[in-house]
Amino acid sequence: MNNHLILIIEDDVEIIRILQAYFERDGYRTVTATDPHVGLMHHQRLKPDLVVLDVKMPKMDGFETLAALRSTDDTPVIMVTALAEDLDKLQALRLGADDYVVKPFNPLEVVARARAILRRTMGDRNSAVLRLGPLTIDTQAMTVHAGTDMLGLTRTEYRLLEHMARTPNRVFERSELIDACLPEGEAMNRTVDSHMSNLRRKLGAAGLPDLIAGVRGVGYRLDAPHG
Incomplete structure (x- = not known):
């Protein structure tokens, strides 16, 4: 049990279900939101260790959500999207994303990338x-x-x-x-x-x-x- 909390902000319920299952199988705790505004509230209240964030969402896209997160916190963020253009990747990285995964993705890869980011950014906290x-x-x-x-x-x-x-x-x-x-x-x-x-x-x-x-x-x- 590693006790890390992963916040998943994604409007596709099936993708949430898959990611949640793989993260929890690897020992992580998860909290989810299909609405980015709710996701931001979860982030403020629960202080997750890492955020998995979809780019293309109604009402407020992932780039806007990432900018809102970065205005108050440096929580590691993995962007997940169907968009593969280099400009989108650059925009995500410029706004402060730590990694970028393109759909369709292997959920094992997302968990592995999260594990690597947490090991790199939170080693001091873990020990x-x-x-x-x-x-x-x-x-x-x-x-x-x-x-x-x-x-x-x-x-x-x-x-x-x-x-x-x-x-x-x-x-x-x-x-x-x-x-x-x-x-x-x-x-x-x-x-x-x-x-x-x-x-x-x-x-x-x-x-x-x-x-x-x-x-x-x-x-x-x-x-x-x-x-």
Whole structure:
């Protein structure tokens, strides 16, 4: 499980289904959008590790969507399109795309290119250890220590904690935590609350009872500890 989140913005539902299946088979998490405006909202809320972006979409094409992404963020982007002209490739690269795949494509190639881009652009992040006071999160081993004691977290509890630890002191809506951290089939607010309750109990037993705060009517916030 590599725990990377891939955002797929594509108006063809069948292509989404195929890409989603291949990415998830390789251990990635995915979130999808058929509307680029919804895709931009997902990008802002979920902070994916890589975006797969179609060029030819109604309402807002891929080039406009890429420009909007690049105005606020440097998330790696692979453009996917039926257009093979060199000028289109140059425009995509000029706007900040990291790679360009032409339809019809082999989904294995898209996954391989994504893997290569993530290895190149996120190597430091993958090997980094997140530290918040006495809390240490090893993002490769997917383990959490409070001091020298390892916390026995479930995979979902770990995902929730790591996701929030990347931007401490920020309030996360329940819907965002569902999209980013919960397996398919668990997408309900009360399921988030149940996992979070267990996580808070384990943190409390490790001497960190106030690390995660509930925000009434919204979700949760991880307060960066001291010490």
